[in-house]
Amino acid sequence: MSAHSENSSLSAKLHQATEVKSAKCYQCGKCSAGCPLSTEMEYPPSVIMRMLQTEDLKNDRKILKSQTIWVCVSCEMCLSRCPMEIDIPKVMDFMRQKSIAEGLSNPKSKNIIRFHKAFLDSIKYTGRLHEISLVADYKMRSMHLTQDVMMVPKMLSRGKLPILPEIIKDKKKVSGFFKKSEHTNF
Ligand code: SF4
Numbered sequence: 001m002s003a004h005s006e007n008s009s010l011s012a013k014l015h016q017a018t019e020v021k022s023a024k025c026y027q028c029g030k031c032s033a034g035c036p037l038s039t040e041m042e043y044p045p046s047v048i049m050r051m052l053q054t055e056d057l058k059n060d061r062k063i064l065k066s067q068t069i070w071v072c073v074s075c076e077m078c079l080s081r082c083p084m085e086i087d088i089p090k091v092m093d094f095m096r097q098k099s100i101a102e103g104l105s106n107p108k109s110k111n112i113i114r115f116h117k118a119f120l121d122s123i124k125y126t127g128r129l130h131e132i133s134l135v136a137d138y139k140m141r142s143m144h145l146t147q148d149v150m151m152v153p154k155m156l157s158r159g160k161l162p163i164l165p166e167i168i169k170d171k172k173k174v175s176g177f178f179k180k181s182e183h184t185n186f
Pocket residue numbers: 031034035036037038045071072073074075076077078079088089092
């Protein structure tokens with residue numbers, strides 16, 4: 001990474017990696033008004049956009065250290081409401097990766113982050129989501145070993161939890177995506 005990109009603002013890095021321009025936001029607030037999780041966020045989506053526009057290092061750090069970026073579930077409600085078609089789910093995705101890469105992830109979000117990692121590992125190894133592996137992996141990471149365990153027999157009997165993972169034909173292609181992302185500078 002060049003000295004220039006290391007010193008550039010989070011907004012500039014976002015634009016470089018995703019082509020999303022925070023400057024396009026004119027603070028109408030429609031994204032925050034429609035976001036189903038804005039009440040759980042310390043900075044709703046329109047505030048994140050405003051903080052990015054300031055290009056202030058302190059605000060950049062606040063975003064990367066926030067719980068907001070982990071609370072977002074990528075439902076795309078904000079994107080569908082935005083008159084400027086700003087892809088906020090992509091913004092949040094970038095911030096999550098950047099937050100981990102810089103070791104700034106919020107400690108209160110650690111279980112959400114563990115779930116994200118368990119989810120991605122399941123996709124990485126089989127090309128599809130295998131629920132039992134996902135739950136087992138998450139429980140080992142979080143040590144919430146007995147949480148919801150009483151639901152398992154019922155789900156198994158209803159065929160909701162296949163024991164063996166279904167592996168897609170072109171698994172190499174999926175592994176390739178992961179390798180490529182591991183070598184991407186955020
Ligand atoms: S994608 Fe995230 S920020 Fe946008 S509406 Fe959904 S939860 Fe809120």
